[in-house]
Amino acid sequence: DSGVTQTPKHLITATGQRVTLRCSPRSGDLSVYWYQQSLDQGLQFLIQYYNGEERAKGNILERFSAQQFPDLHSELNLSSLELGDSALYFCASSVGGGGGTDTQYFGPGTRLTVL
Amino acid sequence: AQSVAQPEDQVNVAEGNPLTVKCTYSVSGNPYLFWYVQYPNRGLQFLLKYITGDNLVKGSYGFEAEFNKSQTSFHLKKPSALVSDSALYFCAVRDGGNAGNMLTFGGGTRLMVKP
Numbered sequence: 001d002s003g004v005t006q007t008p009k010h011l012i013t014a015t016g017q018r019v020t021l022r023c024s025p026r027s028g029d030l031s032v033y034w035y036q037q038s039l040d041q042g043l044q045f046l047i048q049y050y051n052g053e054e055r056a057k058g059n060i061l062e063r064f065s066a067q068q069f070p071d072l073h074s075e076l077n078l079s080s081l082e083l084g085d086s087a088l089y090f091c092a093s094s095v096g097g098g099g100g101t102d103t104q105y106f107g108p109g110t111r112l113t114v115l
Numbered sequence: 116a117q118s119v120a121q122p123e124d125q126v127n128v129a130e131g132n133p134l135t136v137k138c139t140y141s142v143s144g145n146p147y148l149f150w151y152v153q154y155p156n157r158g159l160q161f162l163l164k165y166i167t168g169d170n171l172v173k174g175s176y177g178f179e180a181e182f183n184k185s186q187t188s189f190h191l192k193k194p195s196a197l198v199s200d201s202a203l204y205f206c207a208v209r210d211g212g213n214a215g216n217m218l219t220f221g222g223g224t225r226l227m228v229k230p
Contacts, residue, residue, distance in 0.1 A: 002158065033218075043159075043205065043220040056217055090158055100211065101147065101166045104218060106158040 003027065004107035006091050012113045018079040021110045025072055025093030031055065032074040033094070033104060034066055038087040049074055050097045078112070086114045117142045117210045121221035128196045129229050136191040136224045138206030145211035148189040149218065150180055153203040162204075165189060166211075176200070196228045 003026035013019055025032050034046040036059075045058035049068035060066075063081075068074045078085060088111050092104040118141045128134045140146055147166055151159040163174025170182045180191045189206060206221040 002160065004158070042222050045217055045219075048217075058217060092159075098218075099209070101164070103149070103161055103164060105161060106151070108158040 002105040002107065004091060004093050004105055006089075006107040006110050008110060009108065010111050010113075012115065013081060014115055015081055015083060017081050017114075018077065019081065019112065021076040021078070021089055021091075021112075023074045023076070023091030023093075023107060025074070025091075026105055029093035029095050029105075030072065031094045031096065031098050031102070031104075032068055032072070033092040033098070034060075034074070034076050035090040035092065035106075036087045037090060037109070041087075043090075046076070048098055055097060081114045083114050086112055088112075117208050117217070117219045119206050119208050119219055119221035121204075121206055121224045123224050124222075125225045125227060127227045127229065130198050131195050134193050134196045134200070134226065134228070136204050136206075136226060138189045138191065138221060139187050140189060140206070140208040141187060142208055142210040146187075146189075147209040147211050148180070148182065149207040149209075150174065150178070150189075150191050151205045151207065151220075153205065153223075155202075159205060162191070196226075198228050198230055201226055201228045 005024045030051045033048045046060040048056040066076045088109045090109045091107045094102045096102045149164045150162040165182045173179045
């Protein structure tokens with residue numbers, strides 16, 4: 001168990017809908033990262049927050065947004081969902097800002113199915 | 116830009132035999148290299164990392180990895196495979212000479228250990 005928690009474990013929704021995925025980092029970690037894992041795209045970095053501020057942005061669609069709250073938990077919001085958004089969404093956390101020797105620890109993931 | 120290649124989609128090995136999972140990378144600065152393992156319906160678990168120093172890095176569950184700068188490789192090894200090692204393995208790289216923090220993952224290699 002990495003200490004990173006994600007809810008819900010599974011989410012089934014319809015096209016056009018909006019969902020929110022939640023992540024709590026390991027105790028003491030200031031950075032939260034979001035990744036999408038799909039069969040055709042592999043593991044793709046979406047976005048990173050460090051101590052409440054956006055730190056790095058990857059292949060995140062404009063329909064997706066995220067934020068990190070003062071208690072350091074993070075939420076990933078996915079809107080106007082399409083069938084292709086069906087994937088496993090991982091959250092990871094690290095102690096520092098992500099550079100250098102910083103190691104990311106992953107949560108168990110949220111499996112999103114869009115019907 | 117940084118990239119990782121895992122040339123084998125699947126590696127098959129008999130229990131008790133040594134195993135190697137291959138990884139090659141490309142970065143413009145110094146490479147920071149990581150191995151993660153993903154068991155079915157689980158998140159990624161950190162195995163080991165290379166930052167600097169000894170080219171042979173030891174990690175969790177008896178795994179080790181050898182950094183080879185001239186061949187830009189970071190192969191994962193274990194002297195004696197267990198059936199329980201069967202899982203999906205990901206290599207990842209971060210460019211230490213770059214101000215960005217993005218971790219780039221390879222496509223993953225499925226390890227199958229047969230009894």
